[in-house]
Amino acid sequence: MNKSNGYLKIGLFLFFATSVVGCKNNNDKIIEEKRDQRPNILFIMADDLGFSDLGAFGSEISTPNLDTLAQEGRILTNFHSAAACSPTRAELLSGADHHPVGLGEMSETLAALPVLQGKPGYDGYLNDKSLFLPEILKDHGYHTYMAGKWHLGLTAQTSPQARGFERSFALLEGMDLHFKASTPELARGSTYKEDSVSVTLPANFYSTNFYTDKLIEYIEHNKKDEKPFFAYAAYTAPHWPIQAPNEFIARNQGKYDSGYEIIRKNRFEQQKKLGIIPQDFEIPDFLPANQLTDKAPLWSELTAEQRKIEARKMEVYAGMVENLDYNIGRLISYLKQNNLYDNTLIFFVSDNGPQAIEIDQRPQYNNSYENIGHADSYVQIGSRWAEVSATPFQLFKHTAGEGASSVPAIVRLPHQYKKVQQSSEFVSIRDILPTVLDFADIQRPTTEYKNRQVIPISGLSWKEFLAGKQSSVRGNTFFFGDELHGNKYIRNKEWKLRYQVYPLSMGTGAWELFDLNTDRSERKNVVSQNPEIVKQLIDEYNVYAQKNGVVDLTAIYSSDK
Template identity: 45%
Template sequence: MKNNYFILFVLCCLFLFAKRRDGTKRPNIILIVADDLGYSDVGCFGSEVATPNIDALAKQGQIFTGFYTAAACSPSRAMLLTGTDNHIAGLGNMAEHVTYFPQQVGQPGYEGYLNNSVVCIAQLLKDNGYHTYIAGKWHLGLTPEQSPAAKGFERSFALLDAYANHFFPDTRTNPFWEDQHYAEYPNGQYSSNVYTDKMISFIKQDRADKKPFFLYAAYTAPHWPLQAPPSFIKKYSGKYDIGYDSLRSLRFHASQAKGIVATNVQLPPLPAVKGELYEIADRPLLPWRSLSKEEQRIEARKMEIYAGMIDNMDYNIGRLIRYLKEINEYNNTLFVFLSDNGPDVFEGNVTPDKMNPYSYMGTANSFIAYGPQWAHASSAVNSFYKGYSAEGGIHSPMIIKMPFQEKGNSIITAFTTIMDLAPTFLDIAGGTYPSSYNGNRLAPYKGASLLPLLNKKSAYVHDSNYVMGWELFGRCALRKGKWKITKIEPPFGKGTFELFDIEKDPTESHDLANLYPDTYKEMLDAWKRYVKDNGVIMAEHL
């Protein structure tokens, strides 16, 4: 009799082990990345834009208010998928801009694609029994050897380049990749709709084997050109007639009311001139009241389209969630939502013309971007925007909903980074990070798993001695504990490093270098070590 019990026990253990090995007990992972979304652009962070599906994830999960990315698209995506610094991973600069900086051309860490010092998280998850999918923006290489397929994604439908028309992309200049080959785009269909269709089809086709999946939902919204289905734009008709100045103030106070921003923080005045992605322009940053009625009408329309893009992206996230619920996979899924960097300041066609009349704004026939005034409103509490090492370029909204989590809606203020996500995904999959891959020695992770924080086993991921640095277009920053040094050219900065207490001064309004000279020196020394350890080749801004 005892032998029978023992045999039954062994069989049960073998069964459970087999279940673990084939992946049915491990959670799915869905990583949702918005392109150039501002810190205050979703409802749970203070926006008036309708994002009920994103907000629902926040209500069931956690809101992260101390999450940091890189200052632009491809450097962030390199850090996201490799768990280490972009200067190590091959995107020390954006591939399309390295040629502007001769000292970086051909140097290690500036290849313009994921190099052999790193391994993409999709490759590791695939090796650990996961299906791996991507739909949306890649921006980490244009050739087959640099494609999603070469980096571990079993199924893909990806824009290889930085941006494209959302309805009729020219695949000759903005190539798409599907599975193992270059692909055509289904012209006339809207990007977020197409990507979501692909995501659902990938999951559906592999359901039979019951393996877990990793889905990288890399939406290209709300990156310019500003285009959206007309019904989504119409929802916001007249909404932004209040202007960008008022919207910035409303967003700021809404974020305070939601506990995203401390009540003692003051909204600083705007700068006098416009900032661009690569340089600071000498054109004035005009207040709303100084615009003519026609200029206000055009500007408001830009923001209506931008809001429509976000609304449509949320609608498509809802489609994905509904499908997962239909197939009983929603509860057993880890969801992560974030933006790759701050809002973009590009303006495109500032005013409509014969080729781009007002009535065409937001359609496939137009090419519109919303410019720095609206970007300041999207950043709200944060200073500046994409391309800058200031908070507006690198401080991103993030939401995480754990598997089987139903009650959340809590705010986590701990300092976290985009490099923490790859280690988190590998941890939840039960994998380990190798020292080498395909014969190449790997750089170690600079991020750390968020699971102890998410499981409430720890109050933080990184202690006060942890250092994160940034450098892009000659704009630099370094964070250690509550302290941050930031270097931006005048008039937005002093052209030298300034010292800020980010916990008390998230708007980076008060330089404390003279008040805390020892801390300032410590931070400068840490910066020098960061440059050396990560192979940073300094560049003057364009």
């Protein structure tokens, strides 16, 4: 072989080999650049879970998975929901106050309030003026999944699919049994749909287990395409009726025999120890006897049989919360096992505080002591355990008290494994949409989206605050208002002015003022000592109400006095 030809062949071989390797490296780089690096988003919502019901928030209930999430993320001690289920969910998906987007009043109560029917924003479902977080995310390259409680509309036009969820398994109404009804007489007639198709529940259905299975199934189906996902785990636990698998009830046997006062005191002291509340925080007294609590005396006033039943209720409730925590652990373990956890932004919140009013009694169920918590029982925890659940705050779901809207909240940032100091910054469920859009690098819509006029976002993003680049979300001069069922409040950084209708919500039918710097538990009404502050806050409430189309129900409820 001619030596020069040999060198030429070797040179050509090296040239092409180098070129091929170079092309491969360049292709890898192109593929890497095309791979979507935006975070996955997992939003977990519990139902009627009180502020003190997690171990990380002072509870004796065992919640190791959520406690670990808190250790890897950040506890928010001043996060606020709306006062009840569907208004909170409307604010989550719209980023706006619940009134103009259709949930000025819950669908269940609109029928009893003719004055509200036909008024703008009082639709009883999430209307077309709303932005829809899943729709925005889907339009910008995200997979969108949900499993659980919808409560934002019963029609095809108001379904999860219509609002942007790619896959969904939804309970359309606001509640149901947690097990499949064992007989037709016990069924509540609730509607379940998967991707807008009606479905029948399997025989082994238990709500929290099943919704977790579905969400994992949806994520698993598309995980290989490496697009980010938004997964909404809309659990129905621990909403009444309190029902739980036997093994979770058994874990708590005897734990609540000491009664309301001692459990509440223990939680309160643990909250101080954990730094959830300041050392000088004062807990409000148990509520006095009235039309809501006359059937709920304090522990010392109960008979031995009554104590036995009351303790059993809380054993079941604790079992529901522990099962919820177990399933959240399953979800997080799945993400970790599939290398999805690191790049996932996780939120955990409750939709409102605990339910206290024992409504919707159903005599066809077996509510004997031995059967409480089983599939054919229909029991609620009642007002005294609700006060324990809301520790250290006053009042509960549906009211204007802190116990209604101050709920446990945890956020864990992508690639975060070290706990950040808990935050007492005032934040709201309305803030989730703008926060998520910022993390997803999506420009926020203003007053129009896809040729549709929409209610502007009123929530604020936490992204810079959570990253330590901003000292506050709202600053020192904000005003924030809300209203539901005629109960209303307006607050700023220092003061809260609330109005509780009389007598339905433990109210006086008059404005009450509380100093949030020293009295977030709303123990001391200082309205008479601060007339100028009261006037300013009433003026600000009126601005809020006018802007959001709030119908004033004062005249209706004042006639009950």
